Amino acid sequence: MTAAETSFYDQLGGAPTIKEAVDRFYVRVLDDAELAPYFVDTDVIQLKRHQVLLLSQVLGGPTAYEGRDLATAHAGMAITGEHYAKVGSHLMGVLGEMGAPAHIAAAVEDTLKAVRPDIVATES
Numbered sequence: 001m002t003a004a005e006t007s008f009y010d011q012l013g014g015a016p017t018i019k020e021a022v023d024r025f026y027v028r029v030l031d032d033a034e035l036a037p038y039f040v041d042t043d044v045i046q047l048k049r050h051q052v053l054l055l056s057q058v059l060g061g062p063t064a065y066e067g068r069d070l071a072t073a074h075a076g077m078a079i080t081g082e083h084y085a086k087v088g089s090h091l092m093g094v095l096g097e098m099g100a101p102a103h104i105a106a107a108v109e110d111t112l113k114a115v116r117p118d119i120v121a122t123e124s
């Protein structure tokens with residue numbers, strides 16, 4: 001694999017860094033009173049799984065996700081544009097805190113924009 005083919009996941013330090021990012025992201029999302037209600041019926045294991053899948057999808061990690069597509073997985077949750085932006089800013093905050101380089105942050109923002117229509121159900 002050449003340097004250019006190395007995934008952002010690997011560039012950030014692979015599994016140990018991602019585990020740390022998942023833990024930090026998880027704390028931020030659950031501490032956010034506007035976001036926590038989405039996860040009331042989600043147990044800790046499921047929620048960690050969600051954070052891992054989310055990060056792997058945006059960073060190109062090794063987790064081969066073969067589950068429901070994003071639109072199906074989030075159908076019926078009435079996720080608002082504002083709440084989606086909050087999840088995105090917690091994610092960007094964690095990446096920034098952990099010293100992710102600018103080109104990775106920019107690519108993650110692009111992915112967040114690209115999958116947004118599949119996840120956001122309502123603008124307000």
Ligand code: HEM
Binds near residue numbers: 038049050
């Ligand atoms: C880039 C953004 C996101 C990605 C890539 C993503 C990814 C996923 C995936 C792959 C699943 C299916 C998990 C499974 O079936 O095991 C899922 C479920 C779920 N997502 Fe997301 N998600 C994103 C954003 C959000 C946001 C913004 C919210 C709420 C504010 C959210 C809340 C949930 C909830 C509550 C579930 C169901 C969890 C459960 O109980 O199993 N997600 N998401």
